[in-house]
Amino acid sequence: MTTDPRSRAATGPEAAPELQATPGPQATPGLQGARCAGCPVTVYPADDTCPRCGGPADPVVLPGAGTLWTWTVQRYAPKSPPYQPPPGGFVPFALGYVELSEDVRVAAVLDVDDLDGLDHLRIGMPLSVTAGPGVPRARPTTPAEERS
Numbered sequence: 001m002t003t004d005p006r007s008r009a010a011t012g013p014e015a016a017p018e019l020q021a022t023p024g025p026q027a028t029p030g031l032q033g034a035r036c037a038g039c040p041v042t043v044y045p046a047d048d049t050c051p052r053c054g055g056p057a058d059p060v061v062l063p064g065a066g067t068l069w070t071w072t073v074q075r076y077a078p079k080s081p082p083y084q085p086p087p088g089g090f091v092p093f094a095l096g097y098v099e100l101s102e103d104v105r106v107a108a109v110l111d112v113d114d115l116d117g118l119d120h121l122r123i124g125m126p127l128s129v130t131a132g133p134g135v136p137r138a139r140p141t142t143p144a145e146e147r148s
């Protein structure tokens, strides 16, 4: 004769975990550019006139995702203005060109944690681009974003 431990009564109802359906914070995708009405030129930042033919250009929202076209590390302070150094002074940063589509490449600060750990940057890698107060910012697209 043994006592079955499973016979012990369950102690109270377990609280069902709430499913969190709230999405995480997401930056607004897309950059405000312009597309020429007369020729196949798309520009960023937006301009009223086409830099190629001088014709009128209409506002267009460019995709907020692209691929890394090339990149470098800015190790000295750019000319100021237009460059605005941060309050603590200039710190080197990674700067890349992101190809949003076949004809549009946008310069963007690459948001990376450590300038010594740039080995993961690859030409052609997917990036998410968000408009900022100045130059757009880009960061590697997360696997979850790639699936969506």
Ligand SMILES: [Zn+2]
Residues within 6 Å of the ligand: 036, 037, 038, 039, 040, 041, 050, 051, 052, 053, 054, 055
């Ligand atoms: Zn044009």
